[in-house]
Amino acid sequence: MASGKLAGGAGGPFRSCANGICGLLDGGPPLPRLRSMERGERLDTGTGLKLWTVLGGIVALCTSLADGRRQIVGLSTPGNLFCPPDETERLDFWIEALAPSQLCELDLSSHARTIAGNATLASELFRAAQGQARSIYAHLVTLGRLDGMERVCLFLADMAWRIGERTPEGCRVRLPMAREDIADYLGLNAETVSRIFSRVKKARLADFRSPTEYVVQDIAALQSRAPIPAPHRPAGLEFEEREVALS
Amino acid sequence: MASGKLAGGAGGPFRSCANGICGLLDGGPPLPRLRSMERGERLDTGTGLKLWTVLGGIVALCTSLADGRRQIVGLSTPGNLFCPPDETERLDFWIEALAPSQLCELDLSSHARTIAGNATLASELFRAAQGQARSIYAHLVTLGRLDGMERVCLFLADMAWRIGERTPEGCRVRLPMAREDIADYLGLNAETVSRIFSRVKKARLADFRSPTEYVVQDIAALQSRAPIPAPHRPAGLEFEEREVALS
DNA sequence: CTGGGTTGTTGATCCACCTCAATGCCGGGG
DNA sequence: CCCCGGCATTGAGGTGGATCAACAACCCAG
Numbered sequence: 001m002a003s004g005k006l007a008g009g010a011g012g013p014f015r016s017c018a019n020g021i022c023g024l025l026d027g028g029p030p031l032p033r034l035r036s037m038e039r040g041e042r043l044d045t046g047t048g049l050k051l052w053t054v055l056g057g058i059v060a061l062c063t064s065l066a067d068g069r070r071q072i073v074g075l076s077t078p079g080n081l082f083c084p085p086d087e088t089e090r091l092d093f094w095i096e097a098l099a100p101s102q103l104c105e106l107d108l109s110s111h112a113r114t115i116a117g118n119a120t121l122a123s124e125l126f127r128a129a130q131g132q133a134r135s136i137y138a139h140l141v142t143l144g145r146l147d148g149m150e151r152v153c154l155f156l157a158d159m160a161w162r163i164g165e166r167t168p169e170g171c172r173v174r175l176p177m178a179r180e181d182i183a184d185y186l187g188l189n190a191e192t193v194s195r196i197f198s199r200v201k202k203a204r205l206a207d208f209r210s211p212t213e214y215v216v217q218d219i220a221a222l223q224s225r226a227p228i229p230a231p232h233r234p235a236g237l238e239f240e241e242r243e244v245a246l247s
Numbered sequence: 248m249a250s251g252k253l254a255g256g257a258g259g260p261f262r263s264c265a266n267g268i269c270g271l272l273d274g275g276p277p278l279p280r281l282r283s284m285e286r287g288e289r290l291d292t293g294t295g296l297k298l299w300t301v302l303g304g305i306v307a308l309c310t311s312l313a314d315g316r317r318q319i320v321g322l323s324t325p326g327n328l329f330c331p332p333d334e335t336e337r338l339d340f341w342i343e344a345l346a347p348s349q350l351c352e353l354d355l356s357s358h359a360r361t362i363a364g365n366a367t368l369a370s371e372l373f374r375a376a377q378g379q380a381r382s383i384y385a386h387l388v389t390l391g392r393l394d395g396m397e398r399v400c401l402f403l404a405d406m407a408w409r410i411g412e413r414t415p416e417g418c419r420v421r422l423p424m425a426r427e428d429i430a431d432y433l434g435l436n437a438e439t440v441s442r443i444f445s446r447v448k449k450a451r452l453a454d455f456r457s458p459t460e461y462v463v464q465d466i467a468a469l470q471s472r473a474p475i476p477a478p479h480r481p482a483g484l485e486f487e488e489r490e491v492a493l494s
Numbered sequence: 495c496t497g498g499g500t501t502g503t504t505g506a507t508c509c510a511c512c513t514c515a516a517t518g519c520c521g522g523g524g
Numbered sequence: 525c526c527c528c529g530g531c532a533t534t535g536a537g538g539t540g541g542a543t544c545a546a547c548a549a550c551c552c553a554g
Contacts, residue, residue: 085377116370119365122372123373187391188512194534439541444502458503508542515534
């Protein structure tokens, strides 16, 4: 009999990651591995089931096409947990730091039997994957049906929720990624992103203090420029804070 | 002690769906519910965890935006298993038949405790969700980075793998959905889809015998028009055929 | 067979975004 | 200090796909 939290809690993401999931594994090797990544550094996801938590910075899950076009399929900011597709059916995925980042890797590939034998762990993983699917769907609709202005407003609002800090003059965001990266996430190109930023500023939806910093007075107004809402909670695979009783 | 198959097998998808998953539930009510849907008919996904298998026809998982734009986020053809996002965070999803279809619904919402207590079932669900995520990622890259011609070629090749029948003159496909539906799946509009079909025919990549039927000589050539491959296996949440020992 | 509704095709036009190119800005190193 | 490389911004011009509209093909009912 044991008990643990799967996320959040006093220890922060790393502690909870280690305490929560690892507590569910029966006596394997000490699993969590801490990594630091420079901007632009890539990490191969390899084979087998792995989970990552972002401790600091911002990382992207990326793919590229045969001709070099890149698409970022997901962003993770501190507190997010994510899990790349384990089998890459000729689409190769990698993890890339868009700014200096720290993350924690949990390699579960040698614990397939543990997972198959631990219902609590397996159903938590299932719940988490369901949550992740939800945010991919939202991104998919964004790419399929929204125009540039709508995509950018949604993105700026999303980043404000994720990493903005409240100040007396509004929500201040230090943008930790380049225009190129934003473009590859939104299915646009860097020049278009830059142009739309100028339009956003002119429309007073966000105030750009520098290329890497903006202040939003009214996040709701910003995201209502798009006909679907941005998630108020950070997107990505994430465990909710709740107790789970283990058997 | 019991044993079952989670998909495929002699009984076809319905039997396996009933035999497999239901066999994993401890004595609840007989769960699988058979539904017939007319073209255009919608089915609300409701709340709670539900799984569907398609027995015949073709169904789509759809969303729409505040201004009416529709996006089809996934297609399911016979043999596919799918699972809509359970919580619709202000994005409303529904299931829509694009042609007369039959499907089988498994309502697991009252079996949360069973899932949390049955490691085999929970880890199968997790594996299935992982597989579903993989196909959403592929679709996301399609919408983010491919042009119209590439999207359409990938789609035609995908449909050939899913529902084509081999004939001496090539792979013959009866297209069970309207141009509008294809457009909403590919993030285009109906006129553009029609125009691109004409280009595909002119390029002899596929031979349209009628608006709803085409023959492909070389599926590989078709999908190689796009820089990423179409999945050879039908996309969507799908259980592989394999035995699972239950405890 | 005929008429009406639905769906598919094709054309003309427009516009959002891409591409290419020039310039500006900033930080680091000699 | 200047120079240089990387990134952001802005402009000019081209294009793929959307929009609007006309028409053709087909299905079904009467």
